[in-house]
Amino acid sequence: MSNVLAIKDLAYKQNRKTILSNVDLELTTGKIVGLLGENGAGKTTLMRLITGSAKGKGAIEVSGDSEIAKRKSHVSFSEQLHGFSNGYKVDQVVHFYETIYPDFDHARYDAMAKFLQVDGTKKLSALSKGMKEKVVIALTLARQTDLYLLDEPFSGIDSMSRKRIISSILQWKPDDATILISDHYVTEIAPILDEIVIVKDHGIATHIGADAIRDEKGMEIEDYYESLYEDGGDADDEI
Amino acid sequence: MKFDDKVPIYYQIKTYLYYDVLTGKLKPGAKLPAVRQLAVDLTVNVNTVQRALTEMIAEKTIISQRGKGNFVTEDQDKLAQLKEQLVMSQLAHVYDQLHRLNLSDSEIVASLQRYIDQKGAPQDVERISD
Known part of the structure; x- marks a missing residue:
């Protein structure tokens, strides 16, 4: 097993305020990893740093490449569809991708879109929140x-859509x-995770195997996650 | 499938598959679904399914045939042993709970007998009314 992601001593500031500092993280190939943390903890920022759309200090390698253009080719990020006007049809977005x-593998997209019951002739403005997320997931995968x-594929989504999306990820x-x-709500994805990474106090608080929490600590992942916040995390509100 | 998040998922997958074997849903010699299919069916990750299967192969309750897939053992002794294990682990749980209520062994046996007698009755009534 080799590293798909290696981050060393990463730091990121926004308006002179520290968002992330001393971040070290290595992920191996073939895993599903949960990135957990409170709203505003820096989860999205970390993802944007990995893709190269945000620039920080430190080293980031994806599949051994650190140069941004090469890195981008190894990463698929679930961009929300903000860049497209609401009059766009789903199929037009697919064509753009x-x-x-x-x-981009069109056959793969079609198979996922069919499974997720995405109607390509619909305009973006006509999509429900859950349907929009399904489109994003199919495009990304x-x-x-x-x-x-x-990035938070399940926020504000009904449970039926969530289950479908989870199935499509596994498939x-x-x-x-x-x-x-x-995700900031771990229970809904706990059974599918190999590992969890918790972002807290501007850094990576934990990186641990999901079954290690259940096996060695005898705890539910959610309880474990919450226990990190019990003994006096700093209370300053970011953003 | 619903999981208890306190118990390692690979262990719950094993138990789930063993129940399928012992209830006859998966017959001796039957082929197990492919790893990815099991992952999708149970809504768990492929690596976790693989870990469960690896342990089952080590316990020789399923046999892995290179390139063909995984099959339930046809060894009747092995299956009987597996059943005994599952029965004992269920009983261990009940026994533990009852012991905590300060029941003696003979009281536990008597309670179990009473429970079976009482439980047996209403079920028979239902069966008649069906």
Whole structure:
């Protein structure tokens, strides 16, 4: 097993305020990893630093490449569809993805879209929140990359949609690829995780195997996660 | 499948599959679904399914045939042993709980007998009314 992601001594500030500092993180290939932390803890920022759309200090390597252009080609990030006007149809967005990403696999997209019951003829403005997220997931996983970053794919989504999305992740995840999923509510994804990474107090508080928590500590992941906050985390509100 | 998040998932997958074997849903010699299919069916991750299967192969309750898949053992002794294990682990749990209520061994046996007698009755009534 080799590293798909290696971060060393990463720091990021916004308006002179420290968002992340001394971040070290290594992820191996073929895993599903939960990125947990409170709202504003820096989960999205960490993902944007990995893709290179935010720049910090320190070293980030994805599949051995540190240069941003190469790194980007190894990473598929679940961009929300903000860049597209609401009049766009789903199929037009798919076409756009196909044009800009050489690794976009149309057959894979079609299979996922069918499974998730996405109607390509609909305009973005006509999509429910759950349906929009399904489109985002299908677009993100249709690229053939080493690392997938899914930023809170389940926030504000009904349980039926959530289950479908989870199934599609399990079904279409390439064997050697690693998926990092951020969430602030861990119970809904706990059974599918290999490992969890907790972002707290500007850094990585823990990186541990999911079954290690159950096996060695005899705890539920949620209880373990909450226990990190009980003994006096700092209370300053970020952002 | 619903999981108890306090118990390692690979262990729960093992128990789940062993129940399928002992209830006859998976017959001796039957082929298990592919790893990814099991992962999707149970909504767990592929690596966790693999870990459960690796342990089952080590326990020789399933046999891995290279390139063909995993099959339930046809060894009747092995299956009887597996059943005994599951029965004992269920009983261990009940026994433990009852012991904590300060019941003696003979009281536990008597309670179990009473429970079976009482439970047996209403079920028979239901069966008649069906």
